[in-house]
Amino acid sequence: xxxxxxxxxxxxxxxxxxxxxxxxxxxxxxxxxxxxxxxxxxxxxxxxxxxxxxxxxxxxxxxxxxxxxxxxxxxxxxxxxxxxxxxxxxxxxxxxxxxxxxxxxxxxxxxxxxxxxxxxxxxxxxxxxxxxxxxxxxxxxxxxxxxxxxxxxxxxxxxxxxxxxxxxxxxxxxxxxxxxxxxxxxxxxxxxxxxxxxxxxxxxxxxxxxxxxxxxxxxxxxxxxxxxxxxxxxxxxxxxxxxxxxxxxxxxxxxxxxxxxxxxxxxxxxxxxxxxxxxxxxxxxxxxxxxxxxxxxxxxxxxxxxxxxxxxxxxxxxxxxxxxxxxxxxxxxxxxxxxxxxxxxxxxxxxxxxxxxxxxxxxxxxxxxxxxxxxxxxxxxxxxxxxxxxxxxxxxxxxxxxxxxxxxxxxxxxxxxxxxxxxxxxxxxxxxxxxxxxxxxxxxxxxxxxxxxxxxxxxxxxxxxxxxxxxxx
Amino acid sequence: xxxxxxxxxxxxxxxxxxxxxxxxxxxxxxxxxxxxxxxxxxxxxxxxxxxxxxxxxxxxxxxxxxxxxxxxxxxxxxxxxxxxxxxxxxxxxxxxxxxxxxxxxxxxxxxxxxxxxxxxxxxxxxxxxxxxxxxxxxxxxxxxxxxxxxxxxxxxxxxxxxxxxxxxxxxxxxxxxxxxxxxxxxxxxxxxxxxxxxxxxxxxxxxxxxxxxxxxxxxxxxxxxxxxxxxxxxxxxxx
Numbered sequence: 001x002x003x004x005x006x007x008x009x010x011x012x013x014x015x016x017x018x019x020x021x022x023x024x025x026x027x028x029x030x031x032x033x034x035x036x037x038x039x040x041x042x043x044x045x046x047x048x049x050x051x052x053x054x055x056x057x058x059x060x061x062x063x064x065x066x067x068x069x070x071x072x073x074x075x076x077x078x079x080x081x082x083x084x085x086x087x088x089x090x091x092x093x094x095x096x097x098x099x100x101x102x103x104x105x106x107x108x109x110x111x112x113x114x115x116x117x118x119x120x121x122x123x124x125x126x127x128x129x130x131x132x133x134x135x136x137x138x139x140x141x142x143x144x145x146x147x148x149x150x151x152x153x154x155x156x157x158x159x160x161x162x163x164x165x166x167x168x169x170x171x172x173x174x175x176x177x178x179x180x181x182x183x184x185x186x187x188x189x190x191x192x193x194x195x196x197x198x199x200x201x202x203x204x205x206x207x208x209x210x211x212x213x214x215x216x217x218x219x220x221x222x223x224x225x226x227x228x229x230x231x232x233x234x235x236x237x238x239x240x241x242x243x244x245x246x247x248x249x250x251x252x253x254x255x256x257x258x259x260x261x262x263x264x265x266x267x268x269x270x271x272x273x274x275x276x277x278x279x280x281x282x283x284x285x286x287x288x289x290x291x292x293x294x295x296x297x298x299x300x301x302x303x304x305x306x307x308x309x310x311x312x313x314x315x316x317x318x319x320x321x322x323x324x325x326x327x328x329x330x331x332x333x334x335x336x337x338x339x340x341x342x343x344x345x346x347x348x349x350x351x352x353x354x355x356x357x358x359x360x361x362x363x364x365x366x367x368x369x370x371x372x373x374x375x376x377x378x379x380x381x382x383x384x385x386x387x388x389x390x391x392x393x394x395x396x397x398x399x400x401x402x403x404x405x406x407x408x409x410x411x412x413x414x415x416x417x418x419x420x421x422x423x424x425x426x427x428x429x430x431x432x433x434x435x436x437x438x439x440x441x442x443x444x445x446x447x448x449x450x451x452x453x454x455x456x457x458x459x460x461x462x463x464x465x466x467x468x469x470x471x472x473x
Numbered sequence: 474x475x476x477x478x479x480x481x482x483x484x485x486x487x488x489x490x491x492x493x494x495x496x497x498x499x500x501x502x503x504x505x506x507x508x509x510x511x512x513x514x515x516x517x518x519x520x521x522x523x524x525x526x527x528x529x530x531x532x533x534x535x536x537x538x539x540x541x542x543x544x545x546x547x548x549x550x551x552x553x554x555x556x557x558x559x560x561x562x563x564x565x566x567x568x569x570x571x572x573x574x575x576x577x578x579x580x581x582x583x584x585x586x587x588x589x590x591x592x593x594x595x596x597x598x599x600x601x602x603x604x605x606x607x608x609x610x611x612x613x614x615x616x617x618x619x620x621x622x623x624x625x626x627x628x629x630x631x632x633x634x635x636x637x638x639x640x641x642x643x644x645x646x647x648x649x650x651x652x653x654x655x656x657x658x659x660x661x662x663x664x665x666x667x668x669x670x671x672x673x674x675x676x677x678x679x680x681x682x683x684x685x686x687x688x689x690x691x692x693x694x695x696x697x698x699x700x701x702x703x704x705x706x707x708x709x710x711x712x
Contacts, residue, residue: 002585010577376555
């Protein structure tokens with residue numbers, strides 16, 4: 001205790017030097033925490049956007065993850081409603097799951113008859129109201145709901161959403177009243193025919209569109225409220241071509257160009273009609289959105305256990321597996337954070353070494369006297385390590401307090417920005433207070449760094465010959 | 474050797490040579506000295522005579538080049554660093570010329586520091602320190618830091634710190650050198666009084682001739698060697 005008392009008071013003996021050292025540690029801490037808070041903000045916003053779109057976990061028929069994306073229809077879950085019921089009834093899962101909903105994926109061609117344009121697409125059939133609930137998920141509070149978000153009605157089966165890029169390609173800017181959307185160049189859609197394709201025998205698909213038009217004819221026009229129409233052509237599970245009429249409710253930016261240029265969201269029933277025709281309808285997957293991301297492992301374990309119990313040939317994948325970009329971005333930011341922390345750590349390390357070396361030098365006679373009075377080498381070493389660690393404690397605590405103030409100021413400044421993974425500008429909300437792991441980690445790291453930095457000077461103090469120390473002037 | 478009957482201190486043919494590059498400077502040469510227990514022994518000699526070096530060797534904070542130093546019947550010259558530290562902590566009290574109080578501790582805490590290696594509860598340690606500080610008449614200055622004390626008060630705190638652990642040997646290296654004559658005499662009187670009270674062995678060095686009469690034993694040193702006191706006058710001892 002005496003050693004700790006001496007160390008504590010010695011920190012303030014040379015006030016200016018100790019203050020400068022503590023400030024160096026504090027500024028280092030602030031820099032690390034602000035970078036960490038920004039990275040947390042970016043990653044949590046990214047995670048939120050993925051979870052809003054694709055949920056935390058997706059259940060597929062076994063083998064889908066490796067082979068099914070080439071032909072989603074073949075890998076459909078036949079009795080998906082029974083599986084959803086099983087999940088909803090399970091007492092463990094029902095506490096964690098906020099949305100459980102089927103999806104139907106498909107590939108096809110979208111054609112805009114009016115503009116004489118077409119484009120290969122991939123699409124997702126969803127239950128609109130459940131998709132709407134998923135899009136309100138905001139567990140971390142960093143991603144505000146998009147005020148431009150327009151829900152789809154459940155009862156209008158043939159309306160849906162397309163990517164903004166796809167709307168441009170299909171020449172629907174005017175119909176959808178999209179701002180900053182150039183008109184489709186007419187000549188590009190009238191390219192000369194490919195001679196290889198021209199040489200193929202002609203096949204007549206007019207009957208398919210006629211069937212789709214006939215289905216449409218039975219519905220009142222008022223239901224579509226003047227939404228522009230697309231014809232979606234796809235192959236059914238049996239390989240036969242199939243066409244549905246699809247009305248574009250609105251276009252949404254998707255953040256990634258390839259995705260934006262090809263994506264279609266439609267009602268699950270329409271997607272099932274497209275993929276399964278008149279046959280029994282399955283679903284490509286069942287999406288689970290959890291209340292909190294930290295429930296993911298428990299929910300997955302429970303699902304796997306239920307699959308085994310019920311002998312279901314299903315597999316489950318989380319959002320990280322289904323979005324490899326998330327892992328890549330996480331890895332990149334992790335490396336960036338470690339690199340910056342290393343540089344800052346080196347600067348703090350040398351500052352503390354310098355301060356502690358000066359402290360030892362100035363107190364050489366005192367060290368000699370303490371040793372003469374019976375203090376062991378170990379107790380002298382410990383005293384200086386305590387002193388260095390205390391510099392770290394005060395500096396790190398000050399750094400955390402100041403970082404919190406800065407974060408509070410930034411978060412209330414109304415600044416907006418576009419994160420690298422987002423489609424539009426969002427308020428800048430540095431995520432620090434909720435990141436207790438980072439706060440504790442940075443605090444402990446800086447204190448440990450300060451203690452390590454004082455080891456060499458402390459060792460020098462401990463090994464000092466008493467007689468030389470007492471003679472020191 | 475029976476440590477109970479052994480002298481407080483015995484030096485056998487002790488030599489100390491400091492090496493400065495290729496040159497060796499002999500600070501102490503073939504010193505043989507026995508100091509009985511419970512005596513107030515004064516080590517006198519002019520500046521540069523080797524008083525401090527001899528006290529450092531006796532106090533086990535320096536090691537002799539040759540010879541043996543016996544403290545309480547134990548040969549300290551053969552001890553390892555760890556055991557020497559333990560010996561100093563248990564048996565030897567130091568009073569320095571420059572006081573060497575720890576500046577960040579109060580007078581009472583400085584005295585407590587003398588007990589840092591004793592296995593005592595904090596309450597007992599505090600009580601012993603208070604008694605020791607009271608014995609040197611500084612109970613009212615217990616909370617003051619060294620920079621708030623006068624030179625005489627600092628040295629009294631140093632005396633309390635040296636005596637609080639009840640050592641068998643107290644070494645004082647020119648404890649009056651940084652004090653005025655009156656204060657220096659008072660400090661020596663205090664040391665003498667306390668030595669009589671606790672019956673410990675005191676060895677203190679000085680070149681102040683006015684203090685010689687207060688000693689039980691006189692040891693004179695010149696050019697690193699002990700000299701016979703043929704001339705018992707103060708001037709003769711310091712010549």
